[in-house]
Amino acid sequence: MQLSRRNFFRIFGAGAAATATSGALVNLASAAMFEPPRSGSDNFIRLNSNENPYGPSQKVTYAMQDALVAANRYPYREYGDLTDAIATHHGLHSEQVLLGCGSTEILRVAAATFCGPGKRLVQAAPTYEAIAHYARLSGAEVISVPLTPQYAHDLDAMLAHTGQSEGLVYICNPNNPTGSLTPRKDLEAFLGKLPANWHVVLDEAYHHFVSPSAAYTSFLDQPARDERIIVCRTFSKVYGLAGLRLGYAVASKDVVNRMEPFITEDSINAIAVRVGVTALSDQKGMQEAIKRNASARQFFLDQAKARGIQAIDSQANFAMMNANRPVNDVVSYFKENKILVGREFPAMPNFLRVSFGKPDEMQTFWRVWDGLPMARG
Numbered sequence: 001m002q003l004s005r006r007n008f009f010r011i012f013g014a015g016a017a018a019t020a021t022s023g024a025l026v027n028l029a030s031a032a033m034f035e036p037p038r039s040g041s042d043n044f045i046r047l048n049s050n051e052n053p054y055g056p057s058q059k060v061t062y063a064m065q066d067a068l069v070a071a072n073r074y075p076y077r078e079y080g081d082l083t084d085a086i087a088t089h090h091g092l093h094s095e096q097v098l099l100g101c102g103s104t105e106i107l108r109v110a111a112a113t114f115c116g117p118g119k120r121l122v123q124a125a126p127t128y129e130a131i132a133h134y135a136r137l138s139g140a141e142v143i144s145v146p147l148t149p150q151y152a153h154d155l156d157a158m159l160a161h162t163g164q165s166e167g168l169v170y171i172c173n174p175n176n177p178t179g180s181l182t183p184r185k186d187l188e189a190f191l192g193k194l195p196a197n198w199h200v201v202l203d204e205a206y207h208h209f210v211s212p213s214a215a216y217t218s219f220l221d222q223p224a225r226d227e228r229i230i231v232c233r234t235f236s237k238v239y240g241l242a243g244l245r246l247g248y249a250v251a252s253k254d255v256v257n258r259m260e261p262f263i264t265e266d267s268i269n270a271i272a273v274r275v276g277v278t279a280l281s282d283q284k285g286m287q288e289a290i291k292r293n294a295s296a297r298q299f300f301l302d303q304a305k306a307r308g309i310q311a312i313d314s315q316a317n318f319a320m321m322n323a324n325r326p327v328n329d330v331v332s333y334f335k336e337n338k339i340l341v342g343r344e345f346p347a348m349p350n351f352l353r354v355s356f357g358k359p360d361e362m363q364t365f366w367r368v369w370d371g372l373p374m375a376r377g
């Protein structure tokens, strides 16, 4: 196992000073943006980045305030505390958990570890683009396979592209931007056929928003006996901590050891690493966020239906609807009206992704939509 500074302090305590392998860094100079700009103190309604519009729960907000006093210290010991808390939360060993500066860091590290020249990343189209971006930077070929007509991953077609000796499959479930599910039984069958040297990233960023369904079971709630799976989770969505930047991967000990050297040293800040422990344990706050989102989702789907608009049944905190026109025009129109909505996903150029905001924001969204020339579906 590579001995990172993070692990060093977990194992030997904060008294010793050491640095270790920093790992190969991908070239970020040419990094393209895969999410629209998120900052600014303007008056825009933000329905574009699948954030939690309410922010963290009260308990987590207090924990953030308490954590501020630790900002002058490197949080070496706390890395271990959060890793242990995540492991306990999921009934795992701590060696199976890897912390990231957002799950974006986990996606970058997965690409750095398992992609590279001569290798492939196989993913859906459309899907969340970050890992493809990092896979390309690593020199890998990226194959994007259209979703099925039910907006699930087309696992047979994806499998057909895994013939090479090594590579990575990215599966986002529920999928961003469609909010749709790929059934667990299909994923199990896919894993049974996947060539031995391929790894799979299962991105469960939107896991908490899935309505109870026989078709879906998280790979953390019910792990598959497969050493090649990397499950990603984030604190950016249900926990309302997108700005704090915290995510994690769960994988076999061996896979974590392979990925760990590519993590940026000390990339988790002192506030996030403390607050993460509180957020994980705050069941009440999480349930409230899930409930609020379910009602926002129902409102959105009802409003779309009332207008005869085709909306994809969502299992996330956003939904995609057929705007019946080039979506970039719609995005610009909303921007002129001080509302930020999702960007174009080239595989579905007429579909608009809308993140769910607060009730008044969603009322405004529909009022502005109705002002769009020929807005009805």
Ligand SMILES: Cc1ncc(COP(=O)(O)O)c(C=O)c1O
Pocket (backbone or CB within 6 Å): 049, 050, 101, 102, 103, 104, 105, 128, 172, 176, 203, 205, 206, 233, 234, 235, 236, 242, 245, 246, 247
């Ligand atoms: C599917 C998916 N994975 C990962 C991320 C990145 O999340 P984080 O804020 O944890 O970096 C996002 C962000 O929107 C996402 O939609």
